[in-house]
């Protein structure tokens with residue numbers, strides 16, 4: 470058996486692409502190894518959303534040069550966003566790379582590897598077709614209970630700090646029947662939960678017009694045997710009342726919406742090209758909470774965007790206190806060359822950004838803790854995942870609202886559904902005790 474090491478950087482879309490790459494490698498006789506030294510093939514599925522992500526990959530490429538010297542038969546490839554962005558430059562800079570495969574070429578992996586196996590040489594394929602989608606590929610999924618299912622690729626939005634539209638192209642939606650088929654296949658293999666993936670799932674179907682995102686949610690909700698349906702990411706400008714109603718009416722659609730606001734003043738939102746306003750976002754949150762009173766809302770926030778003033782930052786903190794997210798992913802703005810924001814004037818000093826980030830996290834952590842404390846004594850539905858990493862006697866699972874719950878293990882098994890009464894709510898996790906099994 471030949472062995473393949475696959476390193477994945479970046480977002481869930483990259484994880485999902487890597488599962489399709491692994492499926493293809495498996496189909497031509499490669500099995501997964503966790504050790505680069507043992508591997509016959511090393512593939513890095515890369516991210517370029519921040520310069521630090523690229524620096525990490527360049528570090529790894531250097532490390533692999535030494536492995537290649539000891540193992541000249543090793544095949545080494547780079548895929549993903551950095552491959553798309555850099556193309557041939559990667560091989561010029563590091564000739565021990567055998568192939569470079571762009572974001573739209575996941576389905577070419579088998580052909581490329583066979584070509585290199587037959588006749589050593591460099592292959593670079595970063596060509597882009599706006600109509601080609603990687604359908605019908607074998608998938609080797611990482612998890613046993615939860616499956617990532619991409620529903621669309623690319624992004625049309627061009628937020629001024631983001632490189633994604635340049636490396637993943639315009640939005641292309643899969644056909645609804647292909648998505649539903651993949652969900653059905655995952656359920657048949659024992660998966661209980663799917664997460665529908667896209668850079669902006671709310672604009673699903675605008676290109677083919679066969680179904681919109683609300684329609685798709687309804688179709689996936691109706692797949693026999695599915696227990697939970699999640700989705701990410703939602704752009705506030707496209708989240709419609711029809712989608713909110715689909716979540717409310719769906720039996721298996723989880724009441725969790727990741728709704729990146731990115732900032733809390735109209736001036737900065739405009740500079741980011743986010744298209745919505747604070748008032749519009751506030752109104753949307755009101756409609757969501759009216760329809761889904763138990764919803765959990767999470768968000769992404771960027772501090773230190775060019776031109777951010779103390780007044781902006783203070784308004785952002787006020788906005789957080791008003792909206793009260795369950796949790797937030799907080800980022801320091803970092804320049805991404807090739808994006809409009811990288812050349813904007815009034816870049817914020819690093820120490821100022823760091824100070825603001827600390828303050829932001831402090832405010833958000835306080836809110837997360839208060840919201841979780843409101844769950845004390847409540848009984849929540851949890852899908853059992855298994856033993857926690859640090860203590861085999863403590864098990865973990867998630868609520869429908871995507872909160873992590875910990876409890877002392879009894880006789881429940883992964884994939885069971887249990888009611889857990891919350892006894893110790895904390896900022897990041899809820900501790901509790903199982904009070905009953907939920908029959909399925």
Ligand code: SF4
Pocket residue numbers: 624625626627628631632633634668669704
């Ligand atoms: S919506 Fe904006 S932040 Fe998200 S991927 Fe598209 S351009 Fe990037």
